[in-house]
Amino acid sequence: MAKKYDFKASELPISPMTLTTTLENPTGGWRSFKPVIKNKTAPCTATCPTKVLIPHFIDSLVKGDLDMAANLLHRNNPFPSITGRLCHAPCELPCNRGKYDEPISIKQLERFVGDYYLDKKGKPPRRETGKRVAIVGGGLAGMAAAYYLRSKGHEVVIYDRNPNLGGYLRYYVPEYRLPLAVLDAEVGALERMGVKFVLNTEVGKDIGFEELKEKYDAVILAHGSSAPANPDFPGVELLKSGWDLMKEVREGARPKVSGKVAVLGNGYTAFEVARVLRRLGADPFVIYPTAKIRIPFSDREIFTLAEEEGVKFFFAKVPLKAERRNGKVILTVAEWDGKDIVPATEREMEFEEVFLAYEGTADHGFLPDTIRTDGTLKADRRSGETPLEGVFVAGESVSGPSPVVNVIYSGRSVAAAVDAYLRGRTYTPESMPEVVGYERIVTDYFPKAPRVPEMRLSPTERIHSLTREEVLGYTQELAMKEAERCFNCGFCNACGNCYVFCPDYTIKWVHGRPKVDYEYCKGCGVCSEECPRGVIDMVKEREF
Amino acid sequence: MSWAWVEVKPNENDLMHPGHLACQGCGATIAARLALKVLGRKAVFVIPASCWSVIDGAWPQHALQIPVFHTAFETAAIAATGIRAALDMKGKHDVHVVAWAGDGGTFDIGLQALSGAAERNENIIYITYDNEAYMNTGIQRSSSTPLGAWTTTTPDERPEDKPKKNMMEILAAHRVPYAATASIAYPDDFIRKLKKATQVKGFRFIHLFSPCPPGWKMASNLSVRSARLAVETKIFPLYEIEDGEVYTITHWPKGLPVEEYFKLQGRFKPVLKDPDRLAYIQRYVETQWEKLVRLHEASHGYLPEEARATIRSAI
Ligand SMILES: Cc1cc2nc3c(=O)[nH]c(=O)nc-3n(C[C@H](O)[C@H](O)[C@H](O)COP(=O)(O)OP(=O)(O)OC[C@H]3O[C@@H](n4cnc5c(N)ncnc54)[C@H](O)[C@@H]3O)c2cc1C
Ligand SMILES: Cc1ncc(C[n+]2csc(CCOP(=O)(O)OP(=O)(O)O)c2C)c(N)n1
Ligand code: SF4
Ligand code: SF4
Ligand code: SF4
Ligand SMILES: [Mg+2]
Numbered sequence: 001m002a003k004k005y006d007f008k009a010s011e012l013p014i015s016p017m018t019l020t021t022t023l024e025n026p027t028g029g030w031r032s033f034k035p036v037i038k039n040k041t042a043p044c045t046a047t048c049p050t051k052v053l054i055p056h057f058i059d060s061l062v063k064g065d066l067d068m069a070a071n072l073l074h075r076n077n078p079f080p081s082i083t084g085r086l087c088h089a090p091c092e093l094p095c096n097r098g099k100y101d102e103p104i105s106i107k108q109l110e111r112f113v114g115d116y117y118l119d120k121k122g123k124p125p126r127r128e129t130g131k132r133v134a135i136v137g138g139g140l141a142g143m144a145a146a147y148y149l150r151s152k153g154h155e156v157v158i159y160d161r162n163p164n165l166g167g168y169l170r171y172y173v174p175e176y177r178l179p180l181a182v183l184d185a186e187v188g189a190l191e192r193m194g195v196k197f198v199l200n201t202e203v204g205k206d207i208g209f210e211e212l213k214e215k216y217d218a219v220i221l222a223h224g225s226s227a228p229a230n231p232d233f234p235g236v237e238l239l240k241s242g243w244d245l246m247k248e249v250r251e252g253a254r255p256k257v258s259g260k261v262a263v264l265g266n267g268y269t270a271f272e273v274a275r276v277l278r279r280l281g282a283d284p285f286v287i288y289p290t291a292k293i294r295i296p297f298s299d300r301e302i303f304t305l306a307e308e309e310g311v312k313f314f315f316a317k318v319p320l321k322a323e324r325r326n327g328k329v330i331l332t333v334a335e336w337d338g339k340d341i342v343p344a345t346e347r348e349m350e351f352e353e354v355f356l357a358y359e360g361t362a363d364h365g366f367l368p369d370t371i372r373t374d375g376t377l378k379a380d381r382r383s384g385e386t387p388l389e390g391v392f393v394a395g396e397s398v399s400g401p402s403p404v405v406n407v408i409y410s411g412r413s414v415a416a417a418v419d420a421y422l423r424g425r426t427y428t429p430e431s432m433p434e435v436v437g438y439e440r441i442v443t444d445y446f447p448k449a450p451r452v453p454e455m456r457l458s459p460t461e462r463i464h465s466l467t468r469e470e471v472l473g474y475t476q477e478l479a480m481k482e483a484e485r486c487f488n489c490g491f492c493n494a495c496g497n498c499y500v501f502c503p504d505y506t507i508k509w510v511h512g513r514p515k516v517d518y519e520y521c522k523g524c525g526v527c528s529e530e531c532p533r534g535v536i537d538m539v540k541e542r543e544f
Numbered sequence: 545m546s547w548a549w550v551e552v553k554p555n556e557n558d559l560m561h562p563g564h565l566a567c568q569g570c571g572a573t574i575a576a577r578l579a580l581k582v583l584g585r586k587a588v589f590v591i592p593a594s595c596w597s598v599i600d601g602a603w604p605q606h607a608l609q610i611p612v613f614h615t616a617f618e619t620a621a622i623a624a625t626g627i628r629a630a631l632d633m634k635g636k637h638d639v640h641v642v643a644w645a646g647d648g649g650t651f652d653i654g655l656q657a658l659s660g661a662a663e664r665n666e667n668i669i670y671i672t673y674d675n676e677a678y679m680n681t682g683i684q685r686s687s688s689t690p691l692g693a694w695t696t697t698t699p700d701e702r703p704e705d706k707p708k709k710n711m712m713e714i715l716a717a718h719r720v721p722y723a724a725t726a727s728i729a730y731p732d733d734f735i736r737k738l739k740k741a742t743q744v745k746g747f748r749f750i751h752l753f754s755p756c757p758p759g760w761k762m763a764s765n766l767s768v769r770s771a772r773l774a775v776e777t778k779i780f781p782l783y784e785i786e787d788g789e790v791y792t793i794t795h796w797p798k799g800l801p802v803e804e805y806f807k808l809q810g811r812f813k814p815v816l817k818d819p820d821r822l823a824y825i826q827r828y829v830e831t832q833w834e835k836l837v838r839l840h841e842a843s844h845g846y847l848p849e850e851a852r853a854t855i856r857s858a859i
Contacts, residue, residue, distance in 0.1 A: 027563050503574045
């Protein structure tokens, strides 16, 4: 017989009491979907040719850490003060904020952070690899490649035939678009990093290409595409060079030009030459081969500025003949349908002067035949690899005329390929995680706010100066205000929403970041739904 | 700084263990987590029969890291009153006693005890987490169930035909020192109100909107979103009443159409199929909101700029 258990009432608690916690229930087993915290790609970054880490650097800006912002920005763009002024900003087109009110002024934020950091940057690498790279051409492409290769610890020597670095940016882009002081500061940073320059030295004339190849572990060809390429029509030799004009003006000359002048060209440079002529006091007309709607997006901003300033345009027209009569230039033009001259549309026009501003072409004359086919370089689009071992190409020398940001990307990706080559690794082009669409943004968390306008001089103010910058940068206050508008698409900025709303307290806050405790997470999906920026995905746990 | 960190500190007063027994996405657990972030360890919860009797864990388990006293369905206010008295006798005046009850336990069966405690101005905090039905027993209607909603006792053929009982007015009529509505979708607002409540002596009441995904026939990930839409459609306004007289609206909603909120939830399927009823509810929401705005105006003598956009008729 069982022993009767004898107890006193006082030995027991006065009411039933709990003895343990619910931590004994691993409720993670209830889950059908699991939350995965994973940064994605913002549409702006996806569209930026050089893949600037836009939500990342803007987040640091919002948090007031300007040095970190600069650091993140420079990861994929060594020259934000240049892109912040010259880039056509394709990144702003798909900006998710644009679907809500107005896109973020990414370019201005880039300029603000770039300018803040301009005199601080330029640290030598921590370790030297002992590998040596020669770069032919110190334009933007060569400079970008030098920046990244030097920061990886390689010895970098830039050869340029000019007395200073910058290429187009130094000798042709007008001061009102890009002050020389900015370019000089970027060059100064390269110098501080320990990049070596061999100036006034033309490869193929003052030093042979073969010699470079022998002396260095790798050679990057970044010689641009600035050889003149004018169309051939009778009298073309009577016309002036728009390029020379740009160069003179950049160097400080102010040639007298007045009255009706024409600019012949097939791209961006024609618009810029016309703008310079307008500032010199002339009444310029651009004669442009395609229809107005065919102006590429990258050239549209400059076109609009030129139009505002009173530059006039003749679209879909090509020159057939030029003559000089009584001190004037008589230009015969005809309509152009994109393939042929439209019959019976010839017409004479009279100008004081006509300037040629056709886009240049690359001169590969100093290179061996093995690297060329019919005058063009054979190279991989991303890595810049050529059929010659250890020889790579970057920038306009391979792409032809291109916007600055594409040239920067070329320099950056070729630098990555060269770095891989020097270390005996295979180069893998960078991949991007999936892009976060507008539907993933929880706009409830963002009050509507208009874009902080960029401050641009009025057309009348603009045409009165060849040196005053036409766009003024943001102040810190304005930059902060604009930065706060950014959704930070796909980039966890540690906002804390997921932590605050988790009904199971299974999103823990570890070292300032959210972390899922899968032992208990029931997979409700609230975190994913309330993450304002699409960072958390719900992934199927199992098939049934 | 993100809005969330204005009132919340990471890893401070996280006093609810995981592993509790709430359904996925339960608003009532978000509610308790946030409340404890303000109250800290020096608090006692008194929980009458409700989902929370279960959520806290089956014996011998316990999810909250503070003492919880489980009590009978109708007794939250009076049990809390008793615990308050006992703690006071022991000199433990700094411990908050919180009656934590569902809408059924508050609007219906617990109303008598609540009214008594409110009238006596007992020094307790009464928080009703409102999921708009008797969820624990299988989704039966309560007097908090909103107009047009399905429950198992108001099926699709004859959905709830009476508007939700206005508890805040009942509390105002008791002239309690502090009464407020709050929503789990606006933690900053809720936390500010609860902080304010802790600084007041006497009977304090918070009507806390807490969605119930299964009871509302809604996916679990939508609980915060639905709570947010209830506020932004003016269906559940966020405001406070001091001393039963001074009304203050604490969040000016966007004034979205009520369908935006109804669309997320299967329980409103009958309304969505009935345009007349939908229009009626929209009108009802507008008039209730306008009344509230006028009370705010009467209390403060003016209306802020944001108020204008939320009102249809000229003011
Ligand atoms: C007037 C003008 C305005 C522009 N404005 C804009 C703008 O607003 N936005 C925009 O996105 N883009 C603009 N661009 C385009 C931009 O300037 C180019 O994308 C960029 O500068 C090209 O860089 P790169 O390094 O490839 O070539 P380059 O700048 O041409 O550099 C090539 C360098 O190689 C050197 N070199 C060539 N051959 C040799 C050799 N054999 N030996 C030694 N050195 C050699 C040259 O001296 C030069 O320094 C503009 C271009 C012009 C002309
Ligand atoms: C006197 C009494 N009647 C009925 C019940 C059964 N019962 C337990 S919980 C509950 C519903 C509680 O509803 P509510 O207060 O809204 O809380 P919820 O479950 O929705 O969280 C009912 C009817 C009971 N426990 N005691
Ligand atoms: S480099 Fe140009 S495209 Fe890229 S982020 Fe900057 S402005 Fe945008
Ligand atoms: S909101 Fe910010 S992160 Fe998103 S696309 Fe625009 S700039 Fe990029
Ligand atoms: S909710 Fe905020 S903290 Fe959580 S993952 Fe998204 S961005 Fe990061
Ligand atoms: Mg209930």
